[in-house]
Amino acid sequence: MGAHLGEEELNRLQRFTERLAHALALVGFTGLLILAIMVVVDITLRRLFDYPLQGVNDVAAVVMAVVVSACIPNSLLARQNISVDVLGTILGGKAHLAINLFASLAVLLFFALMTWQFIPYAASITARGEQTWVLKWPVGPWWWVATIFFVVAVVAQAMVALVDLRRLMGWENGNAPSHEQGN
Amino acid sequence: MDPLLLAGLGFAIMLVLIALHVPIGIAMGFVGMGGFAMVVGWGPGLTLLASETAATLTNLNLAVIPLFMLMGNLAASSGLANDVYNIAHSFIGHRKGGLATATVLGCGGFGAICGSGVATTATFGRVALPEMLERGYAPSLATGSIAAGGTLGIIVPPSTIMLLYAILTEQFVVELFTAAMIPALLAILCYAGAVRVSILINPSAASEIEKRSFRKRMEALRNGWGVIFLATVVLGGIYSGIFTVNEAASVGVVVAFAFLILRKGINLRELASVLVASATATAMIYVMVFGATIFSYFMAVTDAPSFIVDGIAGSGMSATGVILMLLAMYIVLGAFFDEVAAMIITLPFVIPLVQQFGFDLVWWGIINVIVIEIGMITPPIGINVMVLNAMRRDIGLPTIYRGILPFFAADLVRLAILFAFPVLTLWLPSVLL
Numbered sequence: 014m015g016a017h018l019g020e021e022e023l024n025r026l027q028r029f030t031e032r033l034a035h036a037l038a039l040v041g042f043t044g045l046l047i048l049a050i051m052v053v054v055d056i057t058l059r060r061l062f063d064y065p066l067q068g069v070n071d072v073a074a075v076v077m078a079v080v081v082s083a084c085i086p087n088s089l090l091a092r093q094n095i096s097v098d099v100l101g102t103i104l105g106g107k108a109h110l111a112i113n114l115f116a117s118l119a120v121l122l123f124f125a126l127m128t129w130q131f132i133p134y135a136a137s138i139t140a141r142g143e144q145t146w147v148l149k150w151p152v153g154p155w156w157w158v159a160t161i162f163f164v165v166a167v168v169a170q171a172m173v174a175l176v177d178l179r180r181l182m183g184w185e186n187g188n189a190p191s192h193e194q195g196n
Numbered sequence: 197m198d199p200l201l202l203a204g205l206g207f208a209i210m211l212v213l214i215a216l217h218v219p220i221g222i223a224m225g226f227v228g229m230g231g232f233a234m235v236v237g238w239g240p241g242l243t244l245l246a247s248e249t250a251a252t253l254t255n256l257n258l259a260v261i262p263l264f265m266l267m268g269n270l271a272a273s274s275g276l277a278n279d280v281y282n283i284a285h286s287f288i289g290h291r292k293g294g295l296a297t298a299t300v301l302g303c304g305g306f307g308a309i310c311g312s313g314v315a316t317t318a319t320f321g322r323v324a325l326p327e328m329l330e331r332g333y334a335p336s337l338a339t340g341s342i343a344a345g346g347t348l349g350i351i352v353p354p355s356t357i358m359l360l361y362a363i364l365t366e367q368f369v370v371e372l373f374t375a376a377m378i379p380a381l382l383a384i385l386c387y388a389g390a391v392r393v394s395i396l397i398n399p400s401a402a403s404e405i406e407k408r409s410f411r412k413r414m415e416a417l418r419n420g421w422g423v424i425f426l427a428t429v430v431l432g433g434i435y436s437g438i439f440t441v442n443e444a445a446s447v448g449v450v451v452a453f454a455f456l457i458l459r460k461g462i463n464l465r466e467l468a469s470v471l472v473a474s475a476t477a478t479a480m481i482y483v484m485v486f487g488a489t490i491f492s493y494f495m496a497v498t499d500a501p502s503f504i505v506d507g508i509a510g511s512g513m514s515a516t517g518v519i520l521m522l523l524a525m526y527i528v529l530g531a532f533f534d535e536v537a538a539m540i541i542t543l544p545f546v547i548p549l550v551q552q553f554g555f556d557l558v559w560w561g562i563i564n565v566i567v568i569e570i571g572m573i574t575p576p577i578g579i580n581v582m583v584l585n586a587m588r589r590d591i592g593l594p595t596i597y598r599g600i601l602p603f604f605a606a607d608l609v610r611l612a613i614l615f616a617f618p619v620l621t622l623w624l625p626s627v628l629l
Contacts, residue, residue, distance in 0.1 A: 038475035039468055045262055046453065046471070052446035056439070070256065073442075078253035080262070081482050087472065088479030094219030095484055095537050099576075101217050116217035123222045126229075127486075130246035159253065 023175070030165075030172050034086035037162060041083025048076055071145035075155040082162040086169040089120065110181040117174040124170055128163040135160045199235060203500035206231040210491075210541075220537040224487030231494035248489045256442060257363050258485065262478040263445035264354050268310030269470045270452035271426060274459050277319040279420035280305035286416035290407035293395045295331060296341035299324040300387040303345030304380065307352030308427035309448070311359070312477075313572050317346025317580040321587045334401035335591045337394050340599025343580040344387055344606075347569035352380045353431060354445070357536060357568060360481070361561045364488065364540065365547050369441050370434055374625040375558050379566065379614055386606035393602045426451050435628065488540045495544040505548045515553040519615070522546060523567060530571040538571070539564055558625065559618045566614065570607045573600050 052073075055066040088094070096116065101109035139153030178184075197205075206227045213223035225245070233241025252258060271277070284298035284305070291297070302324065303316050310316055320342045328338035350357045353373035362369035395402050408416075430448040433439035439447060460466065495501055508518060529538040550560045572580045581596050614620055 035472060038472045038479075042262075042266065042471035042475040042478075045266060046449065049263060049266075049446040049449035049453075052443055053450045056443055056447070073256055073259065074254050077256065077259045078250065081253050081478065084262075084475035084479035085483070088476045088483070091476055093476050093480045095221065095480060096217055096219040097214050097533060097537075098217050100215045112217050116219070119213065119216075119218045119226065120222050123225055126242065127245045127249060130242055131249075134243075134246040134250060156250070 027172050027176075030086075030169050031090060033165060034090050034169050037083040037165060038087035041080045044076055044083075045080050048073055048080075068145065068147035068150075071148045071150065075145060075150065075152060078159045079155055079162070082159040082166070085124075085162065085166040089124075089166055089169045089173060092173065094120070107181065110177065114174065114177040114181050117170065117177045121167065121170045121174050124163065124167050128160065128167050131156070131160040131163055197234065199498035200500055200503055202231055202234055203495060203498035206494060206498075214533075219483065220533070220541065221484035221487035224484075224491035224541065226487075228487065228490035228492070228494040232490070232497055235494075235497050244490055244493060248493065249486050252482065252485050252489055255363070257369070258359075258482075260354075260369075260441050260445045261356055261359055261481055262474065263442070263449050264311045264356060264359070265477055266471070266474040267430075267445065267448040267452045268312055268315055269474045270449065270456050271306075271309045271423070272315060272319045273466060273470050274422075274452065274456040276309060276423040276426065276452075276455065277302070277306045277323050279416075280423045281320070281323050282416045283420040286408045286413040290405050292399075292404050293337070293391045293402040295324070295328050295333060295405070296337055296391045296394070296402060297388050299328070299341045300345040300348070300384060300391065303342070303348045304352055304384045305423060305427070307349040307355075307380070308431060309423060309452070310349055311354045311356040313347050313349040313357075313569070314579055314583055316349030317343060317583045318587070320345060321584050325584075325588065331405055332403040334398065334599070336595050336599030337391070337398075337401040338599070339581075339584050339588070339591055339596040340394070340601075340603055341387070341391060343573050343578075343584055343596060343600055344390070344603030346580045346583075347572050348380065348383055348387075350572075351376055351383055351562075351565055351569060353377070354434075354441075355565065356481070357539075357565055358561065359441075360485070360536070361539070361543075361564060364485075364543055365557055365561070367557055367561060368629075371558050371625045371629055372561050373431075373434065374628055375562055375621045376565070377624055378620050379562050379610070382610050382613065382620070383566075383569075383607075386610045387603055390602040390606040393605075394599070397602070422455050426455070484537070484540060488543070491541075492544050501545050501548045504545050505552045508549060509552055515555070518549060518553050519555065519563075522549070523563075523611075526564075526567045526571070530567075530574065530577065533577075536568060539568060556618065556622060559621045562621045563611070563614060566607070566611050570604070570611070573604060573607075 051066065051069055055069045059065040101112040104112070135153060135156035138156050143152040144150060145152060210223045210227040213226065214220055218226075229241050229244055232244055281298060281302035284301040285295065288294045288301070289298050299320055303320055306316055306319065310319070325338055325342055329335060349355070353376050355376065358372045358376065359369055361367070362372050426448065429451055430444045433444045433447060434441055456467070513521070525542070526538055529542070533541070547557065550557060572578060575597060578597075581593065581600065584596055585591065585593055
């Protein structure tokens with residue numbers, strides 16, 4: 014009964030992570046779409062009325078970090094990475110599952126280390142009071158948002174690693190993330 | 197530890213990690229960070245993970261890639277690929293093998309608004325494949341023309357791979373786009389020739405269909421104005437200097453978005469799907485670039501690239517021999533790696549070598565993209581082939597690969613021509629820029 018409950022909670026957490034990652038990707042690229050519209054408005058105003066929008070490049074520089082970091086959790090959950098699965102395919106069976114788990118843990122460790130390093134990075138930018146050139150927007154908060162998205166990426170990758178662990182140990186009943194596309 | 201030995205060891209560990217299914221960008225990042233840390237200390241090594249990633253995230257040149265990806269996906273979703281195929285179909289579809297040639301032309305045209313070979317293949321797998329099969333085309337010719345035509349997505353500007361090459365080698369992307377024009381036209385001509393050869397070998401591979409009336413042709417042209425408009429705005433804007441590449445990409449996104457809204461109305465579900473698909477593909481490329489930039493730091497600190505360059509220069513090998521060796525290396529690597537990954541992994545060594553032997557990096561960039569194109573349709577990875585096979589499980593891999601053979605031969609002919617006559621690549625930039 015306890016194991017069953019654990020599995021249910023895990024599945025719930027997995028679904029929540031999926032929804033969050035999907036929403037972040039959507040928000041991120043909606044931001045990119047808005048940025049593209051801003052650039053077009055800037056070009057139009059500049060060319061027709063010699064009245065450019067101030068600080069479009071400022072906005073682009075800070076927004077892009079948030080846009081891209083927002084895309085990463087969904088990509089990790091969907092296992093959309095450029096990788097080579099020749100050895101695992103040749104070995105097959107448990108060896109293949111073990112290799113997949115190793116790869117997932119490596120990705121998890123990489124993003125965990127990166128996120129850990131982003132915390133002092135964002136803190137130092139905030140402490141220095143860095144601002145954008147034209148609009149004088151504080152840069153720090155944007156990097157904190159990007160860091161939070163990297164934390165979500167770590168949680169998403171932990172889910173992927175957990176799925177791979179359950180597959181290897183034969184604990185799961187095929188509950189891969191619903192939008193996992195394989196690789 | 198001797199830095200050169202460390203570089204060799206690092207490269208070997210990276211290959212082991214890649215063999216163990218670790219994503220290539222992550223393997224490069226780990227080795228880059230670890231190797232750099234071994235030379236300068238763990239503090240700076242770990243800091244590299246944040247500083248280089250942050251530099252990549254705020255690199256506005258790189259921001260062009262998600263914009264072009266979004267533009268391509270919006271254009272595909274709004275049905276612009278159907279339009280370009282329809283135009284080609286209306287004018288040459290009635291000839292024997294005309295639908296396969298129309299597919300190649302359509303892919304070339306769609307490539308001008310979509311910088312991805314895989315997206316072009318998937319789009320034409322939906323647009324052209326059912327009709328060719330319905331009209332009695334052999335599955336081998338139908339799939340071969342789409343898989344090969346799909347590779348045009350990365351040689352016809354704007355191309356994601358070319359952007360990546362330009363950013364990582366610090367080349368002027370407009371020069372690369374301009375240099376790609378003649379090779380792209382040559383590719384379309386060679387593929388049209390490959391369709392003819394396929395029919396000569398197997399006349400029953402394609403059927404003749406009814407010729408469309410003049411009125412129908414004009415209608416196709418009228419309906420297809422969208423793709424012509426989008427390609428003209430984006431490429432015309434870049435080449436004329438009206439827009440920077442970033443601005444052109446933004447304009448392309450807005451125009452493609454407007455087409456989607458005008459043609460299909462406001463369908464939030466479809467728009468969300470396009471946005472998320474573009475976001476996922478973008479993240480995949482960025483993770484690779486994170487790793488590549490960290491790995492480059494490691495390579496630079498060990499000085500391994502200049503050691504290799506000096507070694508090869510001292511061996512007395514001719515310049516042509518070096519290029520042939522590099523092409524052979526990419527073909528061998530292509531058996532194990534995705535070709536884009538092979539390019540990114542080897543750039544720290546290859547670029548100094550190409551420069552040392554006096555070759556133009558723009559010319560090499562185009563040659564490199566063509567080698568990647570070949571990799572997209574050759575076993576064992578052949579991503580375009582895999583995409584088509586995933587879309588139509590009833591058409592086996594051997595059938596698709598059989599259909600690709602004439603196109604593969606056409607690619608080798610094109611590569612040989614561009615290798616022998618660099619002027620074909622470098623003339624246009626020298627005149628226009």
